[in-house]
Amino acid sequence: MAQSDRAARPRGWRRLLILEHLRGYFIAGILVTGPIALTLYLIWAFVDFIDNSVGHILPAEYNPQTYLPFHVPGLGLILAVVGLTLIGAATAGVLGRVFLRLSERILARMPVVRGIYGAVKQIFETVLAKQSNSFREVVLVEWPRKGVWTIGFVTAAVENEIRQLAGDDPVSIYVPTTPNPTSGYLIFVPRQDVVTLAMSVEDAIKYVISTGIVAPEPKKIEVEHAKLKGRVD
Secondary structure, eight states: OHHHHHHHSOTTHHHHHHHHHHHHHHHHHHHHHHHHHHHHHHHHHHHHHHHHHHHHHSOGGGOGGGTSSSOOTTHHHHHHHHHHHHHHHHHTSHHHHHHHHHHHHHHHTSTTHHHHHHHHHHHHHHHHOTTOOTTOOEEEEEOSSTTOEEEEEEEEEOOSTHHHHSOSSEEEEEEEOSSOTTSEEEEEEEGGGOEEOSSOHHHHHHHHHTTTSSOOOHHHHHHHHHHHHHHHO
């Protein structure tokens, strides 16, 4: 029986079997090293970008790399963090607040710059505020039509004229596109038509980027659901 099975196999079946195993090992190697390599590359690219940006601003006589025979990665990032901290500490004082108000008045008188500065400042204050709920609530909403559901992020409650036209208690929702969540759509939906999800914002972003392949773990969703229920209660 074994001899008949061997005879029935096509020629070169051993070679095909070896190639199939090698293909499986190759894919396994990509799955193991791919995420690690991509993560390290993104971190390195970010650090290198900050280093190059700060390196051009910092005078050569104050740049330690001028006197060192080798490149020091991360030096620009450290200087940027220290500089931003010092700027924040300076603006917290009386002179810093006066200078900030004066600079804002100057920018407010520039026709094009004032619109860009005002919008960017409002976005930063909304997203970085400690009490802000922007992008902290993942929801499910019927969009672009009834019966079709998509993941969205609640950005803020609507308080302007849209509130009077978009139904009862509307909320602004950002609907990201996949696999690039940085582009998307802003829609206004009544709160009663929004289904709040238990998954975290990080898991939802992974879900969108992976086009639905990387789903949140059930146990993790149960934990988030318990937290959500505790906040509601």
